[in-house]
Amino acid sequence: MRFICKVCRWPSWLAALLLAFGPSVGWAETPSRIVSLNLCADELLLRLADREDIASVTFLAADSRVSSVADQVESLPLNRGRAEEILPLKPDLVLAEPYTTRSTVELLRRLEVPILDVAVPSTLEEVEAQIAEVSAALGRPDRGQAMIKSMRQAQARLGPPPEGPRPLAAVYRPNGFLVGPGTLVDEILRLAGFRNLASEGLQNHNGVLSIETLLWHRPDLLVLNSIEEPMPSLAHEVLSHPALEDAFPEMQRVVVHPALWSCGGPGLMEALAKLRSAAKRLAMGSGE
Amino acid sequence: MMRITAEAVSVEIGGKPLLDGVDLEVRPGELTGLIGPNGAGKTTLLRVLGALRPPGSGRVLYDGKTIARRERPALARRLAYLAQGGEAHWPLRVERLVALGRLPHQGPLGRASAEDQSAVERALQRSGVEHLRARTLATLSGGERMQVLLARALAVEAEALLADEPVAALDPHHQLRVMDLLRAEARAGKAVVVVLHDLSLAARFCDQLALLHRGRLLAQGRPESVLGDRELASAYGVRVLRGMERGEPFLLPWERLEAGERP
Amino acid sequence: MTESRGNAPMPAWLLPGLGLLVILLFFLSLGVGTMPLPLTGTLAALFRGESSLETLLLLELRLPRALLGLLVGASLGLAGAAMQGFLRNPLAEPGVIGVSSCAAFGAVLAFYSGISLTFPLALPLGGIGGAFLSVLLLHLLAGREASTLSIILAGVAINAFSAALTSLVLNFAPNPYAALEIIFWIMGSLADRSMEHVQLVAPIMLLGWLLLLASGRGLDALTLGEDTAASLGIDLGYLRLKLILGTALAVGAAVAVSGAIGFVGLVVPHLLRPLVGQQPARLLPASALGGAALLLAADLLVRLLPTGPELKLGVVTALVGAPIFLLLLHRLRREMAE
Secondary structure, three states, X not given: OHHHHHHHOOOHHHHHHHHHOOOOOOOOOOOOOEEEXXXXXXXXXXXXXXXXXXXXXXXXXXXXXXXXXXXXHOOOOEEOOOHHHHHHHOOXXXXXXXXXXXXXXXXXXXXXXXXXXXXXXXXXXXXXXXXXXXXXXXXXXXXXXXXXXXXXXXXXXXXXXXXXXXXXXXXXXXXXXXXXXXOHHHHHHHHOOOEEHHHOOOOOOOOEOOHHHHXXXXXXXXXXXXXXXXXXXXXXXXXXXXXXXXXXXXXXXXXXXXXXXXXXOOHHHHHHXXXXXXXXXXXXXXXX | OOOEEEEXXXXXXXXXXXXXXXXXXXXXXXXXEEEOOOOOOHHHHHHHHOOOOOOOEEEEEEOOEXXXXXXXXXXXXXXXXXXXXXXXXXXXXXXXXXXXXXHHHOOOOOOOOHHHHHHHHHHHHHHOOHHHOOOEHHHOOHHHHHHHHHHHHHOOOOOEEEEOOOOOOOOHHHHHHHHHHHHHHHHOOOEEEEEOOOHHHHHHHOOEEEEEEOOEEEEEEOHHHHOOHHHHHHHHOEEEXXXXXXXXXXXXXEEEOOHHHOO | OOOOOOOOOOOOOHHHHHHHHHHHHHHHHHHOOOOOOOHHHHHHHHHOOOOOHHHHHHHHHHHHHHHHHHHHHHHHHHHHHHHHHHHOOOOOOOOOOOHXXXXXXXXXXXXXXXXXXXXXXXXXXXXXXXXHHHHXXXXXXXXXXXXXXXXXXXXXXXXXXXXXXXXXXXXXXOOOOHHHHHHHHHHXXXXXXXXXXXXXXXXXXXXXXHHHHOOXXXXXHHOOOHHHHHHOOOOHHHHHHHHHHHHHXXXXXXXXXXXXXXXXXXXHHHHHHHHHOOOHHHHHHHHXXXXXXXXXXXXXXXXXXXXXXXXXXXXXXHHHHHHHHHHHHHHHHHHHHO
């Protein structure tokens, strides 16, 4: 969970830079022993590659609290990014993270294993570029194009956001973290017709916002970016504080599973649809 | 006026007898001395007499009646106990310390009445420690300390007073002073029991002595009958020198007896 | 001990003065937060029966926080004074001797296992159970007239053991955030608590307070040792039961909703003892008020300090308390040497 959050605050220019100066290592036409060291890559891999070509995905891919493909992992070997887990698999393509598992990646690079860095995208444009790049590297460019096309269609079906002033939304995470600019979450909020509280009008909040400060800014919509944990923690207790429930009636509250919009993929459109209908509810509510 | 009667009192700890069938009567108006060598069971007997521990067998009667647990608070108004050693865990000023003796007379909220106030004053005066009222125990000499603790026990204004070695660590002047005070309390009608090591003080001041040895009562009665050579030899294993001063006896432990010489 | 050092009788202004201080700090606590809230206007709106964002902030965020500051502080101060009278040692304090950390362990067990989701009372009951066990254990380990050394050693052992168990439970807890939350349980905080927490623990704490306050006479009598206390009509068995149960209820419930906030029960009785003429019974109500004042003040401080994430309360109380603890230890050693 922390891993995701750290990643989602990366500046978008970094991701863009990485795309522009992407790896120049050549890889096999259709690699057949693919290893992923990164959750976002796991998701694309499981959606775009043939199952028998996948050698291993990360343990996070199997965790339904953060992964949108947990049900597809089944018996695939899981890794935690350690070199001794990866080498015996003799990968012919490794999808890595630009900033983590670096020692493993360096080792693989010295062994001349082809490596593709898959960063966390922060805009839809980057998402499409990434899908295209990864699908090409997997030797399945057509599947990538199909995915992009269906995402575009899904977006088109939703139509434009409701007319009128854009309501203010706050995306609240366990422990009172607020999701800020430079993230896919921010982009989806914008596309759904909202202003993101964390992107405007807030200073010095270093990611954490007390319930009091949150209420003070009177956002129109509270997005709880969390799953319903069956077991309690203090971090999740913040999200069910009675003050939040009283300040945000059903209409002004929406829960979005973090796995939908922390990586590039079709889940983004699901999140967008959810927020768009919340925006419509709000527009109708204020129109009455 | 309270009469305390121990009937066949026995106490055991872990199979080891501390007291074994002790009968003793403590009468009002008398100063009763408990004497005996170390470990004879004097403190245990005093605690049993004070209802601080139940006897293993036998019973203790107060004016002919035993005391149930729920009657213990009422007994606290009639019987005062001065523990051995005696230190205060908190540096209360002397007058507050003495006022603790009034606790049995106060309700659960502990408001001190005018009667409590004057009882404290009387106790301070009787014990001769009025001038120390604003001091704390730790700043006093051993003698002064014992006088203060005695004042605390006097402040209960009980019918009986049990004192465990009140003169043990005192200089001769303070020893005489405390014994005078205890005798005066007895003359005033109280039943007073005191644990003593000093045989001369026991002989001079006490009306009745009880000589304990290994948990048994070796002798009991008037001092001159209890402090015989035979009794002292058998309890303490010593021979004493005796004398008289203005009609009052004194005796001085003089030499140890070898094991074979003890009766 | 010198004559001059604080054995004068309790001044009449002490309890009313402390009470006023608590009331003042309570309203300050209502008025101070990350955002400005016009207190008088909001209170007026509340009395008119209006509801707005301001009244919601006041009722659901500021009020539970201020109430818990008061309740938890009073519980810790009172329990500290009572434990010190009970063990006749000024270093006995729920945090130092491991009662709070055992209570935290009990609460952690009840909370992260999910039992408290279906049965909310399990949370304070877990805390009470932990606290009860530790006081009992301490009583057995250190004995009745416990020496400073045996109290501290027993405390070290109980603290270390219960902290390890707490950590273990948190690491095994199914919620992925649990492992990161040990800092709350060890250092304590009043952030983001709700009226539900107040309702859950307030009656339990009040019951604990009653038991502890009713022990005053007994604690006074214990000043002269157990035999003297018993001779003054104090039923020692009943007194011990009242003290152990009262401490467990007050501290267990406090820790269950605020984590283990240390040193309150040490600092407050230490500062107030000279003002109440060193008398254990009078120290009890004074320490309850003093504890409430100290915790409310500490909680104001953590909200006003410009730290990033809010400072844990135990950090502030330890910064004040640990030096006083060392000072006391030094003084006790000197007195023992004399």
